Amino acid sequence: MDIGGAPLAAFKLMVCLALPGWVLLSRLSSVDRAARLVWTLTASAALYTTLALAMAWTGFWYPRQVAAAVVLAAVGFIVLKPGPYLPGTFVRGAARGGPALTATGGRGLQRRSRIRAVLPWLTLAVAAPLWVFGLATTGHGRLGDFGLLSEFPLAWYIAVGLVVGTCVYAVVARKTFPTLLMSVSVSSLVVVLYSTAGLLAEVPRFPWTYKHIAVTNFITATGNVDPSIDIYNRWPGFFALSAYLGEVMGYRNALDYAAWAETGFALVDAVLVLAIVRTISNRARIYWTATIVFTLANWVNQNYYAPQSYSYSLYLAMCLIALTFLRGVPFKWMAGFEMRIRRSRIVQRVKQRHPVIMPSIWERRGTPRQLLACVAILIIQAVIVVSHQLTPYLAVLGLFPLFMSGYFRPRWMAPALLAIPLAYFIPNLAYVKGKYGLFSGFNLFANTGYRPPRTDPLVVGGWVLTGQSLAHLAVVLTLATGVLAVAGFVRRLLHGHVRTTLVVAWLAFAPALGLLAQSYGGEARFRVFLFALPWLSIGVAWLFWSGPVRTGRTVIGASAGLAAMAMLFTVVHFQPEADYRVPRDDVVASQWLDANTKAGDIVFDTKYFFPLLVGSNYPHYLKWGSVSSLVDYFREADGNISVEGLRAYADHLRGAENNYVIITDEQKLQAVEKKRFEAEYLPELEGMLENGVGVENVFSNDTVRIYKFKSAG
Incomplete structure (x- = not known):
């Protein structure tokens, strides 16, 4: 049933990852619980990867129906053939209870024991709201060379210190913490x-994550893989599994x-x-x-x-x-x-x-x-x-x-x-x-x-x-x-x-x-x-x-x-978060491009980590000349920048019918901070594009503008 929503999506994911693996491990009654947990997930993931690959390689793409059949089969097995599904004690060789207290000093020992037992829980209880408050009050401006380190408030550092301190004390204390607390x-x-x-x-x-999102979205949209596109389609196991589970959860876009x-x-x-x-x-x-x-x-x-x-x-x-x-x-x-x-x-x-x-x-x-x-x-x-x-x-x-x-x-x-x-x-x-x-x-x-x-x-x-x-x-x-x-x-x-x-x-x-x-x-x-x-x-x-x-x-x-x-x-x-952070406006602009460009169009950007490959149409950009660098044009023009010069440069590359130019505020800042190219070139070019003949501003948000112009031919 194609019913969406985040809570139901999480429930469906848990059911899909738990039941098949649970059945496959049902007869391993003496297995350690930590191993049982991860083996359950592994068995389910391996099963779904096999099914997803079979569907993607054959084009027979029906993930929701297959997932329903697998879950119903697992439930039927559990109902019709019950077995020892629950393992034994979590800590092997752990003795129940503890040493008996002597009459002398018994109350004091009990009081100190209760304090030692409650204190770690209280520490974690204090750390949780401090961490949430620290996240809520962290600066949201553009990050500098020191990344999030200079943006975190004191509350966040205190919360991390409390959690780390609890873990360290737990392993060095005279008596290690109970398993649940650990x-x-x-x-x-x-x-x-x-x-x-x-x-x-x-x-x-991570800018490089978006190529993986694009491959997953391609499989979701087409229901198959195409080895002629790229190496990801030749090694598609993870992407097929992700597209499979995403559609089962109700999310057809891996970006979600x-x-x-x-x-x-x-x-x-x-x-x-x-x-x-x-x-x-x-x-x-x-x-x-x-x-x-x-x-x-x-x-x-x-x-x-x-x-x-x-x-x-x-x-x-x-x-x-x-x-x-x-x-x-x-x-x-x-x-x-x-x-x-x-x-x-x-x-x-x-x-x-x-x-x-x-x-x-x-x-x-x-x-x-x-x-x-x-x-x-x-x-x-x-x-x-x-x-x-x-x-x-x-x-x-x-x-x-x-x-x-x-x-x-x-x-x-x-x-x-x-x-x-x-x-x-x-x-x-x-x-x-x-x-x-x-x-x-x-x-x-x-x-x-x-x-x-x-x-x-x-x-x-x-x-x-x-x-x-x-x-x-x-x-x-x-x-x-x-x-x-x-x-x-x-x-x-x-x-x-x-x-x-x-x-x-x-x-x-x-x-x-x-x-x-x-x-x-x-x-x-x-x-x-x-x-x-x-x-x-x-x-x-x-x-x-x-x-x-x-x-x-x-x-x-x-x-x-x-x-x-x-x-x-x-x-x-x-510290390096500034290099990993991707602006939301850039992603929105890339989604617009994926939905509106056609195979054979040329897209110009500065080759800064703009998430151009994000949607199911990403193969359009993999052909030679479909994505070109504005930096290369600036070097070719040698300071003589003009709309007609850019049009002639585009026609020299491929002669595409439609040409798109991406201008972002992040690109301008990168030009200054990283000295990638002359900083004045981008503002100068954008000014020409805004007033250029035959140039249209087809997309704009707070930090990204996309301009379109036709081929001279």
């Missing part, structure tokens, strides 16, 4: 950090819901990391600390509405399945290497000083569900393969050696994981090679190069700060996370936990091998850190809590480390 605290941390910028923006952030992807993916990834760590450690301090570190160190802004965000979550789900069901004893040659590490002198000395209290729980036997787990991993890999170009190979880099060495079983899974992306890539080889190239050069330093933008300085308390210097803090946060993780791996090895440490350390290191061959358009360094981060977070948690007892030194170290990460993340995440 879940609420960490979820609050994710929401506060990852939804703030999106809530303050009128439209989805794309902004929520950043918070949604951040929450899902945090739960995935939590579930992963719980499979290799039953110490609450370790798995909650790792989740917090992952949240505070994930500065790369890769959670937005994009195929890589979806594929990354699927990659983590695939690793979780392997860690839960496919663990095995390594083969002799690898077991011998482990034994040499255990028998080394330094490890023996440390073990004599600090005997291992908590043995490793890596050693798992094969389970009857092993074959089903293998099938699930291969299906997830196939969904990743049709959704993103890079993620399948990063997954292979990490998992292939672990299957071949026996840490995961069976061994045939290694070539199977590699064969799926290769089989899909071979038919697209000629296209990718001709359009982008296969390798960007075996130069590690060139593929990881990074130059922060130049900005004007700001003097604060005698210190000279610039946006460039703040951008370097991302490097500091990255290196700090890596150094702490390596120290944690070493400490873990010294305590005798060789097997789990080798596996996690390899998964953290393996993504860096991708830098040997490909820069991925300058983004490879971000992807490498992103794929290494879950495993680096485990290393950081091991550094703090691998000892047999909680000590004052570890409490101070963990508190200082997490607090420093929170401050660095806040600066790095919110």
Whole structure:
């Protein structure tokens, strides 16, 4: 039923993502709840991606009807074949109740215990309205070099500090918080950090998001994909799924819901990391600390509405399945290497000083569900393969050696994981090679190069700060996370936990091998850190809590480390917001262009991040000469700007019947601030267009004007 509305849309999305996966996992009664939650979402998403791709590839596009059939089938299965749908206790091995109170001092202990139990809830209750008030009073003017950092009021910083402080205290306290309180605290941390910028923006952030919105809208409008258009139509998994779910929810325009992807993916990834760590450690301090570190160190802004965000979550789900069901004893040659590490002198000395209290729980036997787990991993890999170009190979880099060495079983899974992306890539080889190239050069330093933008300085308390210097803090946060993780791996090895440490350390290191061959358009360094981060977070948690007892030194170290990460993340995440923010007027203008331009028309802009590709007609702009830069015309004219000169330049390019010129206030400001071209050219050209013969102002709002003129022919 095509019934719209935001509340009903959210309800329909929850039903669609919950029921099919719930049925598929109904017989896994002993699965950890965190894993069950994300596996439910993963199973449903994989099922819908398969159905959406089948419809998009065949042109048989009936998403609402198919979704209704899937949901009704799931409900029928639940009603007709009831099973153990609800899992057991959330915290494995958690003892009910607590130590008995003695008669002496019992009341005082009870009073202090009640205060300790209520205080974190009160802190979060105070932080919530402060955060909302901070958002409401944040400045809405044009952002400068320091982004949102200079716009946030004190209330917002206090709210973030309270949430961070609650999470830090929860993991360093003498007795860790109950699971419900920890879940609420960490979820609050994710929401506060990852939804703030999106809530303050009128439209989805990141100019490059709008191409993804356009592809989704194209599939929604046409009901199929066209591989001849671009590479997105050749890897359409995410877009087909998004178009499918969007139409099921009642939104035929991805612009209406794309902004929520950043918070949604951040929450899902945090739960995935939590579930992963719980499979290799039953110490609450370790798995909650790792989740917090992952949240505070994930500065790369890769959670937005994009195929890589979806594929990354699927990659983590695939690793979780392997860690839960496919663990095995390594083969002799690898077991011998482990034994040499255990028998080394330094490890023996440390073990004599600090005997291992908590043995490793890596050693798992094969389970009857092993074959089903293998099938699930291969299906997830196939969904990743049709959704993103890079993620399948990063997954292979990490998992292939672990299957071949026996840490995961069976061994045939290694070539199977590699064969799926290769089989899909071979038919697209000629296209990718001709359009982008296969390798960007075996130069590690060139593929990881990074130059922060130049900005004007700001003097604060005698210190000279610039946006460039703040951008370097991302490097500091990255290196700090890596150094702490390596120290944690070493400490873990010294305590005798060789097997789990080798596996996690390899998964953290393996993504860096991708830098040997490909820069991925300058983004490879971000992807490498992103794929290494879950495993680096485990290393950081091991550094703090691998000892047999909680000590004052570890409490101070963990508190200082997490607090420093929170401050660095806040600066790095919110400082470059001026480069990520897209004006709403620009989006409205681009929607008008998408609806009114025809194939073959020419559109002139300055190549500033104007979201030109936003609607279902975006293929019009991908042909040669359909979008041209005003900057190129200014250089060609060499200062002799005129309407007739621009018309002649347009006719020289293509001789299009209709030509459109986009003039925005943001372009003018960019011309001055970024020195992209002579600042006076745009106002001079717009003045000529306003009074030019044969020129018509066809669109105008507060900050954007669009002019149209015919070809001279």
